[in-house]
Each structure stands twice: as structure tokens, then as C-alpha cells.
Amino acid sequence: MKATRILKRLPLHLLVITLAVIWLAPSLGLLVSSFRPRQDLLSSGWWTALVTPSYWSQFTLDNYRDVLTSQGMGRAFLNSFIITVPTTLLTLAIAALAAYALAWMNFRGRQLLLMTVIGLIVIPLQMTLIPVLRMFNVLKLSGTFPGIWLAHAGYGLPLMIYLLRNFFGALPRELFESAFIDGATPFRAFVKLVLPLSVPVLASAGIFQFLWVWNDLLVALVYLGGFEEVAPLTLKLSLLVGSRGQDWHLLTAAAFISMIVPMIVFLSLQRYFVRGILAGAVKG
Known part of the structure; x- marks a missing residue:
């Protein structure tokens, strides 16, 4: 009985999760991009930094430091x-x-x-x-x-x-x-x-x-x-x-x-x- 209720609500849950992901995607992209160097930001999309481990070591706080100071x-x-x-x-x-x-x-x-x-x-x-x-x-x-x-x-x-x-x-x-x-x-x-x-x-x-x-x-x-x-x-x-x-x-x-x-x-x-x-x- 419980499994039946879960299956009935599954489409609704998937729809809510999909809408939440779409809603949060711009904010997530903005956050990831704010930590990337200029050359990386211009050469590839922000999503590549999430799926490519080689980009993780290049994350930096220099963007925030530059914005808040100079x-x-x-x-x-x-x-x-x-x-x-x-x-x-x-x-x-x-x-x-x-x-x-x-x-x-x-x-x-x-x-x-x-x-x-x-x-x-x-x-x-x-x-x-x-x-x-x-x-x-x-x-x-x-x-x-x-x-x-x-x-x-x-x-x-x-x-x-x-x-x-x-x-x-x-x-x-x-x-x-x-x-x-x-x-x-x-x-x-x-x-x-x-x-x-x-x-x-x-x-x-x-x-x-x-x-x-x-x-x-x-x-x-x-x-x-x-x-x-x-x-x-x-x-x-x-x-x-x-x-x-x-x-x-x-x-x-x-x-x-x-x-x-x-x-x-x-x-x-x-x-x-x-x-x-x-x-x-x-x-x-």
C-alpha cells in the first residue's frame, strides 16, 4: 500500500525536483563562475568545472578579493x-x-x-x-x-x-x-x-x-x-x-x-x- 502511494506521487516529486533544479541552476552557475579564473570562464561553461576534476584546483578567491578591494x-x-x-x-x-x-x-x-x-x-x-x-x-x-x-x-x-x-x-x-x-x-x-x-x-x-x-x-x-x-x-x-x-x-x-x-x-x-x-x- 505504501509502495503504491509512493509510485502515485513519483511523477509529482520528479516534477518538483526538476523545477527546483531549473530554478537553482542560474544561482549555482553564478556561484561556480565567481570562483573561476578569467581564462577558464571564457574558455568553457561553468558546468564543466563541476564534472572535470582538473578544474577544481584552479578555483580561486581572487575575484572576490579584487571586487571587494580595488x-x-x-x-x-x-x-x-x-x-x-x-x-x-x-x-x-x-x-x-x-x-x-x-x-x-x-x-x-x-x-x-x-x-x-x-x-x-x-x-x-x-x-x-x-x-x-x-x-x-x-x-x-x-x-x-x-x-x-x-x-x-x-x-x-x-x-x-x-x-x-x-x-x-x-x-x-x-x-x-x-x-x-x-x-x-x-x-x-x-x-x-x-x-x-x-x-x-x-x-x-x-x-x-x-x-x-x-x-x-x-x-x-x-x-x-x-x-x-x-x-x-x-x-x-x-x-x-x-x-x-x-x-x-x-x-x-x-x-x-x-x-x-x-x-x-x-x-x-x-x-x-x-x-x-x-x-x-x-x-x-
């Missing part, structure tokens, strides 16, 4: 952290407070404000680049970390507020009624009730915001394009492609450096991500 990717790597972490924390803090107010606090114009937030989600950020850039130039925020923090937070807030508001609104009303009867203020109810119950959805929202900011090129190019000392990885990598387009061995190392952090963040917080996506999907 190419300036080390500073760009640090800049990406300086940009992404504060932006994510700032966006989550503001979005959580705004979502709580829109979900559980009664004030005039609440529905109109909620409709405005929803409407802002569909506005292309490209329409705001020039007006915001002019404002940043007047306020001397162009080419600064606070400026890019505010830009990324502003672009990410509408969606984050909408997602968190939907989750907060699904929490049992009895919890808040009991807290208010015991004398809790709205802010204390937010800190003691809403935040502990919302860890999965906050983690999911944080992952979305972190990955978007880390992988962003357009916003960084507009607000930080002429300031190399604060340029993030994506901007530095785009410049590297333009100036060193023939040096594939350097590009593969730089590209893998830029993607390793999002992979670690997603895999380490995957359980919270799945729980957050499913949160509120079933009520009962």
Missing part, C-alpha cells in the same frame, strides 16, 4: 546595509502605527484616509522622481543617507500600511475591549497586544521591504547617482557592468555578493514569511 564593492556592501536596515525599521514603525490607527481608532476622515493610502499604492513611483528630487535638492538631502531613507520609506509605506491594517483589523475585538476595561491606553494596547500577535505579518512585511530596498536600482540611481561614497551595491554593480563589461569573472563575484544577503534573510525568516502570508486567510 573595485570598491566592499564600501558599497556596507552602504547597502546602512540604507536598507534603517529604511526597513523606519517603514515598519510608521506603517504599524498608521495601520493600528486605521484599524482600531475612531476619528473623522478615517475611511477617506484609508482610501487615499490604497490609491497611493497604484501610483507609479516614476511619476514622483523628478518632483521629489527637486525637493531633496532644495533641502540638501540628495546624496545623503537620510534622503534615501525617506524616499524608500515613502514609496514602501502605502503597501505596508494596507497589508498591516488588514491583519490588525482581523484581530478579535474582545482583546481590545478587555484591555481598555483594565485601563490600558490605545498605545499600550498596541505595544502589549498588537505587536506580540503580529510578529509573523511584521516579519513578512519586513522581508518584502528589505528585499525591495536591497535590490533597488532606480531610486538609488536617481537620488544617489552622482555620489559614489554613498552608492549601494546595485548602483555600484551597474557601474561595474558598464565599465568592466568584459570582465565576467569580476561581474559574477560582484553579483553573488549582492544576492547572498537577500538569500540569507529570506531563508532565515522563511517560517515567519509563510505564517505572515497565511495570517488572516482563514478566520475561526
Whole structure:
């Protein structure tokens, strides 16, 4: 009986394994290529290094050493952290407070404000680049970390507020009624009730915001394009492609450096991500 079930599921398992291999093949090829010398990379495909033992002794860390030192990717790597972490924390803090107010606090114009937030989600950020850039130039925020923090937070807030508001609104009303009867203020109810119950959805929202900011090129190019000392990885990598387009061995190392952090963040917080996506999907 057990063997029959295994045989019935075998095609599905093979399909899943095949899709996983296809999905991982580009990342694997990028990783293998980043350790190969330039002449090997240009003379043969990355898969030959896996099946030919003679290539294994030629693997080197020189590509990473060159990229992180002489190419300036080390500073760009640090800049990406300086940009992404504060932006994510700032966006989550503001979005959580705004979502709580829109979900559980009664004030005039609440529905109109909620409709405005929803409407802002569909506005292309490209329409705001020039007006915001002019404002940043007047306020001397162009080419600064606070400026890019505010830009990324502003672009990410509408969606984050909408997602968190939907989750907060699904929490049992009895919890808040009991807290208010015991004398809790709205802010204390937010800190003691809403935040502990919302860890999965906050983690999911944080992952979305972190990955978007880390992988962003357009916003960084507009607000930080002429300031190399604060340029993030994506901007530095785009410049590297333009100036060193023939040096594939350097590009593969730089590209893998830029993607390793999002992979670690997603895999380490995957359980919270799945729980957050499913949160509120079933009520009962």
C-alpha cells in the first residue's frame, strides 16, 4: 500500500525536483563562475568545472578579493546595509502605527484616509522622481543617507500600511475591549497586544521591504547617482557592468555578493514569511 502511494506521487516529486533544479541552476552557475579564473570562464561553461576534476584546483578567491578591494564593492556592501536596515525599521514603525490607527481608532476622515493610502499604492513611483528630487535638492538631502531613507520609506509605506491594517483589523475585538476595561491606553494596547500577535505579518512585511530596498536600482540611481561614497551595491554593480563589461569573472563575484544577503534573510525568516502570508486567510 505504501509502495503504491509512493509510485502515485513519483511523477509529482520528479516534477518538483526538476523545477527546483531549473530554478537553482542560474544561482549555482553564478556561484561556480565567481570562483573561476578569467581564462577558464571564457574558455568553457561553468558546468564543466563541476564534472572535470582538473578544474577544481584552479578555483580561486581572487575575484572576490579584487571586487571587494580595488573595485570598491566592499564600501558599497556596507552602504547597502546602512540604507536598507534603517529604511526597513523606519517603514515598519510608521506603517504599524498608521495601520493600528486605521484599524482600531475612531476619528473623522478615517475611511477617506484609508482610501487615499490604497490609491497611493497604484501610483507609479516614476511619476514622483523628478518632483521629489527637486525637493531633496532644495533641502540638501540628495546624496545623503537620510534622503534615501525617506524616499524608500515613502514609496514602501502605502503597501505596508494596507497589508498591516488588514491583519490588525482581523484581530478579535474582545482583546481590545478587555484591555481598555483594565485601563490600558490605545498605545499600550498596541505595544502589549498588537505587536506580540503580529510578529509573523511584521516579519513578512519586513522581508518584502528589505528585499525591495536591497535590490533597488532606480531610486538609488536617481537620488544617489552622482555620489559614489554613498552608492549601494546595485548602483555600484551597474557601474561595474558598464565599465568592466568584459570582465565576467569580476561581474559574477560582484553579483553573488549582492544576492547572498537577500538569500540569507529570506531563508532565515522563511517560517515567519509563510505564517505572515497565511495570517488572516482563514478566520475561526
